[in-house]
Amino acid sequence: MTGETSAPPLARTTNGNGDLSNPFAQERRVARATAVQPPVRSREIAAVAAIIILCDLTIYRGHGFAGYAMLFVALPVLFVWGAFRPRAGTASWTTGVMLLLLAARLVWCGSALAVAAGFALVAAFVMALSGQTPFVAETAVFASQSIASGYRRFLHYGRASATSSLTRLPLLNVGLPLLALLVFGTVFVLANPDLVASFSEALESVVQHVRAWLLHMSVGEVAFWIAAAWISTGLLRQASSSGGMSEPAFPEVTADVATETAPTTTEASRLYPAFRNTLVTVIVLFAVYLVFEFRTLWFREFPKGFYYSGYAHEGAAWLTFALALATVFLSFVFRGGVLGDPRLPQLRRLGWIWSAENFVLAAAVYHRMQIYVDFNGMSPMRTVGLFGMTAVVAGFVLVLWKIAKGRSFGWLVRRQLWALALTIYLFALTPVDALVTEYNVRRIMAGDPAASVQISVHPISSEGVLRLEPLLNCDDATIREGVRALLAEREDEAELSAVRNQQLGWTTYQVSDEILLERLRAGRGRWADYRDPKLRGAALKRFHDYAYQWY
Numbered sequence: 352m353t354g355e356t357s358a359p360p361l362a363r364t365t366n367g368n369g370d371l372s373n374p375f376a377q378e379r380r381v382a383r384a385t386a387v388q389p390p391v392r393s394r395e396i397a398a399v400a401a402i403i404i405l406c407d408l409t410i411y412r413g414h415g416f417a418g419y420a421m422l423f424v425a426l427p428v429l430f431v432w433g434a435f436r437p438r439a440g441t442a443s444w445t446t447g448v449m450l451l452l453l454a455a456r457l458v459w460c461g462s463a464l465a466v467a468a469g470f471a472l473v474a475a476f477v478m479a480l481s482g483q484t485p486f487v488a489e490t491a492v493f494a495s496q497s498i499a500s501g502y503r504r505f506l507h508y509g510r511a512s513a514t515s516s517l518t519r520l521p522l523l524n525v526g527l528p529l530l531a532l533l534v535f536g537t538v539f540v541l542a543n544p545d546l547v548a549s550f551s552e553a554l555e556s557v558v559q560h561v562r563a564w565l566l567h568m569s570v571g572e573v574a575f576w577i578a579a580a581w582i583s584t585g586l587l588r589q590a591s592s593s594g595g596m597s598e599p600a601f602p603e604v605t606a607d608v609a610t611e612t613a614p615t616t617t618e619a620s621r622l623y624p625a626f627r628n629t630l631v632t633v634i635v636l637f638a639v640y641l642v643f644e645f646r647t648l649w650f651r652e653f654p655k656g657f658y659y660s661g662y663a664h665e666g667a668a669w670l671t672f673a674l675a676l677a678t679v680f681l682s683f684v685f686r687g688g689v690l691g692d693p694r695l696p697q698l699r700r701l702g703w704i705w706s707a708e709n710f711v712l713a714a715a716v717y718h719r720m721q722i723y724v725d726f727n728g729m730s731p732m733r734t735v736g737l738f739g740m741t742a743v744v745a746g747f748v749l750v751l752w753k754i755a756k757g758r759s760f761g762w763l764v765r766r767q768l769w770a771l772a773l774t775i776y777l778f779a780l781t782p783v784d785a786l787v788t789e790y791n792v793r794r795i796m797a798g799d800p801a802a803s804v805q806i807s808v809h810p811i812s813s814e815g816v817l818r819l820e821p822l823l824n825c826d827d828a829t830i831r832e833g834v835r836a837l838l839a840e841r842e843d844e845a846e847l848s849a850v851r852n853q854q855l856g857w858t859t860y861q862v863s864d865e866i867l868l869e870r871l872r873a874g875r876g877r878w879a880d881y882r883d884p885k886l887r888g889a890a891l892k893r894f895h896d897y898a899y900q901w902y
Contacts, residue, residue, distance in 0.1 A: 390435070395587060398433025402426065402583040403576050411575045416461025420454040423469040427476050434480055435591035442479035446472050480590040493589065501585030506761075527625040528632040531680070535633060535673060539640045542669035543647070620688040623698065630684070630701040633677075637708040644715050648722070667719040670712060671740050677709050678747045682763055685754045699754065706751055713744050727901040728791040728802030730809055734783050742774040784815030792821050795830060800898075803830050806837075807898035813863035816841055817870065823877055833894020839881035840891070842871040 405425055409418035427447050431437055450472050457465055474494035475485035483489070681702060689695065720736055746767045753763045788811060794802035806819070822834040845868045852859035881887040 392435065395433045395435070398429045398587065399580055399583050402429055403579045405429070406579040406583075407572070407576065411572055416457040416466070419461065419466050419469060420457035423450045423454045423457070423473065426450075426473050430477055430480060430587060430590050433587050437480040437590055438482040440479065440482075442485055443476055446476040446479055446485065450476065474586075477586045477590045494586075497582050497585030497589065499585070500588040501581040501583075504584045504588045505581075523622070524624045524628055528628040531629045531633050532636060534676065535636055538669050538673045538676070539636075542666040542673075543643075544666075619694070620692040622687075622689060623692050623694055626684045626689065627694075627698060627701065629680075630698070630705055633680075634701065634705050634708065637705065637712065641708060641711055641715070644712075648715075649718065667716050667723075667736060667740075670716045670719070671736075671743055674709055674713060674716070674740075674743050674747060677705070678743065678750050681706070681747075681750045682753065682760065686760050690757070702754060706747070709747060710744075713740070713747075716740055726801065728794055728805040729787045730805050731783050731787055734781070734787060735778070738774055738778045742771055745770045745774070782814050784812040785818055788815035788818040792818055795825060795827070796821055798826075800827050800830060801901040803827075803833075803894075804898040804901040807833065807895045808902060813845075813861065813867040817863065817867055820870075820874070829893055829897045832890050833897070835878040836881045836887045836890035836894065838871065838874075839878040839887055841867075842875060842878075845871055 405422060409422040413419070427450060431439065437443075450469065453465060453469050453472065457469070471490070471494075475490045478485040478490055478493045481493075483493070485493075684698070685702065689698065692698070717737075717740065720733060720740070724733060749763060749766050749770065752758065753760075788806070791802040791805050806822075811819075816838070819834055819838065822830060823838075825831040825834070845864065848864065849868055852864075881890060
């Protein structure tokens, strides 16, 4: 029929999931998404890294308005420097000047409103760099799209990594193994305080400074880095000349490609020698370290004054970090052009050997945590550590499944995020305080008073306090009287909380609080001596001082 344009046969066949029934649809969708992406340049990566550091210093670690002033002065410069063909015009100059004036105001006398205006102006500045007029409503939409743009750009980074200019550097064949040796070796040293102490004084000072910095780095700060990297990458993508608001939000999310797109022909990969050398290096390093781990921490009696916190707390965290690094490295190795290399079976064999060592290392981490639990009982944070370690192991298993079954990198990332989300969900469902307190109470009643430190030091929710009643019959008078005083204090708090919640309404209702209040009212005669705040405070102090010897 005239006037109609018939679609190509392949483009018309869909199944409601982004034309997955078309064997070429996914490839065309990926190609279209890649075509609109500007090339990956080292300048862009450097700009993102600089923005992350800047945001960390001025926002996360910052404490005042002068930090925000520095942020609003430096961000426009970094966006201009890192963007691909930015379109600097009247609007970008205008918003840039406005940011400078706002920074001056923040240095003089800042306010939360000025900070909010600064972030809005940054979004307007980036929008102007992309060649668009930063109207207010459009700027809000533009800023919101940085999340989707960052996602697309990260996918492009992954596709571009296989053809990066770094793959042409012969130095990588030696440099990558040395880097792996340095990184994993440093982590193993940090996991063992005696190894840190055995280094020379100068090197020990450097290691101690790095260790102190990393120990003060929280999970929240790492999440902040990821968010800063994601948003800044998305904004840089939008600031490039090919940016715009017409791109689909998530062009590749509609399909979960089952297998890695391997090269159709077998061809030697430039990265194969570097990956092979690195795997051999870490296999040897892990073997040496695991022998050291078993010789120093397994099947031995720990002397009085043993540094339990350094080995079993901080050390377990460092070894978990090593496992996470191994997960990232393995997922990076077995993808892209390496899958078309005829020597892939040999590389996989090395991967399996290193994987076996990683599982032994995981057992060592669980063992270190068990050492700490045996020393002075269970705590909520040790439960967090167990869940976190299990999530890391699950992520590592998923990497091995990806390698064995040829799954795509996108498949891996999505399943690992599922594993993390499921771990968080299960932890949220777990009655942590109830289980931890019951474990510690059983240890104490069995004649091990060390676990009392977990009751004295850590706050306990209602579900945990409900498990303290057996300690009222404890043979240790200091613990018994301390728990009596603690329950008297919790009764007063529960009564005040009940009155407050009754005023606030039914939305504050908690079953555990209600049951605890009933139990405390029924048993108040057992701690009536500690109705006096002074007597109660003295008993709690004796209990705390007594239990603190096992801290």
